[in-house]
Amino acid sequence: MRLSTYFMPTLKETPAEAQIVSHRLMLRAGMIRQSSAGIYSWLPLGLKVLKNIEQVVREEQNAINCHEVLMPTIQSADLWRQSGRYDDYGPEMLRVSDRHGRDMLYGPTNEEQITEIFANSIRSYRDVPQLLYHIQWKFRDEVRPRFGIMRGREFLMKDAYSFDLDKEGAQNSYNKMFVSYLKTYERLGLKAIPMAADTGPIGGDMSHEFLILAETGESEIACHNECLNNNWLKDVDADSNLGKIVHTFTEKYAATDEMRDEKTERALGSNLITARGIEVGHIFYFGTKYSSKLGAVVTGPNGEEITVEMGSYGIGVSRLVGAIIEACHDDRGIIWPETVTPYKVGLINLRHDDDNCTNACDNMYSLLKDAGIEALYDDRDKKAGVKFADMDLIGLPWQIIIGPKSVKDGIVEFKNRKTGELVELSAAAALNLLKG
Amino acid sequence: MRLSTYFMPTLKETPAEAQIVSHRLMLRAGMIRQSSAGIYSWLPLGLKVLKNIEQVVREEQNAINCHEVLMPTIQSADLWRQSGRYDDYGPEMLRVSDRHGRDMLYGPTNEEQITEIFANSIRSYRDVPQLLYHIQWKFRDEVRPRFGIMRGREFLMKDAYSFDLDKEGAQNSYNKMFVSYLKTYERLGLKAIPMAADTGPIGGDMSHEFLILAETGESEIACHNECLNNNWLKDVDADSNLGKIVHTFTEKYAATDEMRDEKTERALGSNLITARGIEVGHIFYFGTKYSSKLGAVVTGPNGEEITVEMGSYGIGVSRLVGAIIEACHDDRGIIWPETVTPYKVGLINLRHDDDNCTNACDNMYSLLKDAGIEALYDDRDKKAGVKFADMDLIGLPWQIIIGPKSVKDGIVEFKNRKTGELVELSAAAALNLLKG
Structure with a gap:
């Protein structure tokens, strides 16, 4: 690309509104422009990075036979009333009324929608398990959007959903996704640490956050130094001994600031690492929470009805652009990892x-x-x-x-x-x- | 892809709600599922076709040095008040109020937003001309959405915008896009006819619609048979004699039903073709309509202020999926052109x-x-x-x-x-x- 005809409006001055380095650098490098509070336009250079990240995420999802779909941004409120979340969700949900006065909303996540699709399409245990994902814009009406695209209102997320016949199957899907996430972050040139997490508004029994290390990260974390050892990832294949590998990771101590345990940390001695991190992924196992309410039921081998076990798996694709910059920059600007750089x-x-x-x-x-x-x-x-x-x-x-x-x-x-x-x-x- | 593990829920029965063949076939082939009225989820097979079309459109835009950006779906109402279109647009615009009570909207098109980006980024005549496009979901709250994704409410569109110093430059950008559109449709395996058109709510002085031929098309058209001769497209290069080529096309008789002229048609004799068509693109030249209101002004070589001349150029990407099926099917189902088929x-x-x-x-x-x-x-x-x-x-x-x-x-x-x-x-x- 010849810069003389390109659209890359770099800035000499640092914009006053940008509080963190990734936001400053994205504005200065002509990657994004604010459209309104917490809502951004992606200019050519920024969009190329976003697309490169999206493609790595897509390839790693495809590699575990997770199938790509695309759900719309505008959803029916009735669907969310079925799960009970329409009233629960609060002011972060952008609520809309269409010309006929029907209640709609801009999806902040897609558990209800994907469960409905599954329920209307799959009837037999023979067609389970299923892993489905999409990469789509979401909206969360943050009360105080900040940090550029790191905490914007309209953001691009990959969210995947698993459907299994039983808890063991669901655990296996969870493990597949767990390992796939570690591979994804590694390909993006990042060091990621999985950490046991609260399930929050998604609900459920088991959950991990993935944090990547960055000196300027939003939260302090402490962990066993073995958590940073991703060497064994190279040899793992999607269907083998995943449980063991996930266990290797999850048995190690790793805690965000509010979860830290002084006694455990003293015992770790020189194996303890403290660092700052940025959350770039979150996975959940929540059983039949949505499938029971939305009728995601299949017929089993003996004619019995089986309510499928589900999980959901998110990666903040647009957030990763900022997170990578937080992890990879110096005083002069950004330093792109080869896999995501807009130009080599x-x-x-x-x-x-x-x-x-x-x-x-x-x-x-x-x-x-x-x-x-x-x-x-x-x-x-x-x-x-x-x-x-x-x-x-x-x-x-x-x-x-x-x-x-x-x-x-x-x-x-x-x-x-x-x-x-x-x-x-x-x-x-x-x-x-x-x-x- | 092994079908045994794929997500392709085909239907034996034809869904009662589907009135046209593309809608019936897309539902039956497991390409889409309705989410709510006029809003669809794309299942794996449908999404692959959508992505393939998107990629052909993208490559042809890139080929004329049109740069890809990505504007958000949710826009500020204030921006549309500046152009005067917030009140003009009527009930097709999906209006939203955010948690702080600010008026927002789901963009039905992006003239205002791109003009603001240009105005905030480009200051000198040296950085003009510019061609920018994005491929993003739009929302138009149709009073009676129908025909599946052919006339949905949430739809994927490629919209491009040109910025030039004068009318001659703007005409050249228009010509570039005109020829690029013909190439795009040809690559998609379609016969497209450009027709002089009304400018509608976009406004402006010059406009062409592109219709593709399909027996089941929505509108009847009549044209000189030479309009279907795309042979010369192969040799054209983006910067040469475009005006002549556009003229070759536009001087020929081509009219939609309400514009037909009996006398001209009689004179054409056996050169007259009548057929049915589907609109899949629309291009506009509208001068300074938006640039003057949104301050898209650059400094000229002698320090003078120049309000840039603009055009906009749309292709209905999701609509094309349906349009291609209308043009390419038989009693047994769809027949994909090689360039867009989900699998070869x-x-x-x-x-x-x-x-x-x-x-x-x-x-x-x-x-x-x-x-x-x-x-x-x-x-x-x-x-x-x-x-x-x-x-x-x-x-x-x-x-x-x-x-x-x-x-x-x-x-x-x-x-x-x-x-x-x-x-x-x-x-x-x-x-x-x-x-x-």
């Missing part, structure tokens, strides 16, 4: 008005394109300082810098955004490093 | 309980997977008749059928869904045909 490499032309320099850049850009490497090419009529600052700010993992001197020497400067390391290479060698 | 080929195991047969099917499935060909494998414990009917119903372009006899003969049956042609081939030969 930034190409900087230091002298837009020098034909040799521009030709060398155009050639490099063609080479990158031909190799299928997504590059953002700063071909603007701007000073070198502005280009360096913008490129560091937007955080692409690699930079190729070409100026009159490098053209003369037949090299390019190849920069690692994270370490700042700068090496001189031939264009071909730089290309090979990016391909590798 | 359906694999039918005629004898689930015969090990040789199942082994042959499993092998074929592996071959397809390894070749990167998306296959839906009917491995269910069902009768052959049910499998044939379901596979014809869901409309994958190709079928591979394997039964005990074909195993004995070392062949597979290879069926073209559209023509019904059935040939006997080796597994390898079938694979090669699908790869080609």
